[in-house]
Amino acid sequence: MTAITPALLDDIRGKFAHVDTCPFTGPRVFFENAGGALTLKSVVETTAKFAAIPDNQGRDNAASHALVSVIDKARADAALFLNATGGKIIVGESGTELLFRLIADACLGSEAGVVLGSMIEHPASRSAAARWSQVAGKRHVLIAHDDATGTVTPEAYAAAVTPDVKVATILHTSPVTGMGMDLPGIAAAIRAVAPEALIIVDGIQHACHGGIDVAAAGVDGYVMSPYKVFSRHGYGLAWASERLSALRHNALIGAPEGSWELGTRDTGAYATFSDVVGYFDWLGGRVSDATDRRARIEAAGRAIHEHEAALTHAILHGTGNLPGLAEMPGVGIIGGVDNPAREGLVGFYVDGKASAEIVAALSDEGIRVHMRKADHYSGNVLTPLGKPDCVRVSLCHYNTEGEVASFLAAMTRILG
Known part of the structure; x- marks a missing residue:
C-alpha cells in the first residue's frame, strides 16, 4: 500500500x-x-439531480423502477462499506434518530435485565438508552471511562458485564476526545458473558476515518450520520442485524416483515451515499493494487x-x-x-x-x-x-x- x-x-x-x-x-x-x-462535489451534483425528479418509488413506470434500482444499489454499497452480511440498511431522519430507534427496539424487544453503556458515549446513545431502559423496566448501567486517555477499554466492559445484560451500547470514536475505542475487543468482552446481548454502535464520529467491519466486530447495529462522512445533511444511515430487525418496531399495518422505514425516503439521499462509497473505492484504488x-x-x-x-x-x-x-x-x-x-x-x-x-x-x-x-x-x-x-x-x-x-x-x- x-x-x-x-x-x-x-x-x-x-x-x-x-x-x-x-x-x-x-x-x-x-x-x-x-x-x-x-x-x-459528486454529492452536490447528485442531490440536485434527484431533487428535480418528480416520480416516486413503487410505481409501475420506468422512472419509478430506476429510482428503486438506485435505492437497491445504495443499500448494497452501504452494506459493502460496513462489511455487513444480512440484516437491513436503513435511512432515517438523522444518526441520532436512528440510534434512538434501534436502542428503543432492542430495549422493548428483549427480556428484563440490564442495558450496559459507558460514560464516554455521546448523549445520542446515552439519552436513548436512559429513556428506553426505563420504559422497558431495565436497569441502565454506565461504565466509567478513563479520564487520562479519553477511552473506555474492553477490560472495563469485561469488569462490568453480567449475564443479564440484554442490550449494550458502544461509542466507536469520541467527538470530544477524538479517541477510537477497540470495538471488536469490547464486543467480544460483552459476548463472552452475555452472548445474546443486542449490541448497538454509535459510529457517527468514526465513519469518515474508515475502517468499519461490523461482521468482524460481531455487533447488531451500526449508525452513521452521512454529513460527517462526505455526504450531506437531511438523513441518517444505519445497519441492523437480522435478529434486531426481527423485533417488533414501528411499522405500517401490513408492511413487509422487517421493514424499518416509515414513509417515502429521499432517493437522492441513498444515491449520495453511493457517491461516498464510490469515493472510498476510488481512493483505495489509488493507494493499493487491490481489485476487489x-x-x-x-x-x-x-x-x-x-x-x-x-x-x-x-x-x-x-x-x-x-x-x-x-x-x-x-x-x-x-x-x-x-x-x-x-x-x-x-x-x-x-x-x-x-x-x-x-x-x-x-x-x-x-x-x-x-x-x-x-x-x-x-x-x-x-x-x-x-x-x-x-x-x-x-x-x-x-x-x-x-x-x-x-x-x-x-x-x-x-x-x-
Missing part, C-alpha cells in the same frame, strides 16, 4: 466542495470536520488513518520550525499527548485563557475550529477533568501539513 502523496492529495482535495474557501467569509482552513465533514471493491475500501481506510495520524502528530509536536501544541506553554491536551487511539482530532485548553477567545482569534486568522463546553454534549468528558471548555481541532485526510503549519503559526501569535 502507498501513502497519500502530495500529488494524490491535490486530486483528493479537488473532489471536495469549499475545500479551502468558505462561501461566506472567503479563504480559510477547515479544521471543524467533526462538526460536519466537507461535501463531495471491499479490499479497496479497506485500503482507503488505512491510508486515511496514516495521513491523519501524521497531521495530528504535526499539530502536537510541530512542523518545520513551528512548535506543536504540546510544546506551547500552558497548553493541555485532552486524552494525553501521545495517544495511539487518536483519530484525526486534538482537543486542548490553555491555562488562563478562555477557549472561546482562542476560537475567535483563530477565526480572525482564517482558521475554523470549534469550542466544546461542559454541557449536555461534552460535560461527561470535560467535567471530570475540571475544565469548563476546550478547543477542538478536527481534521480529515484532505487536510494538509501546510494547513497545520498555518494553525500552529496562528497559535504561536495568539499565545504571544
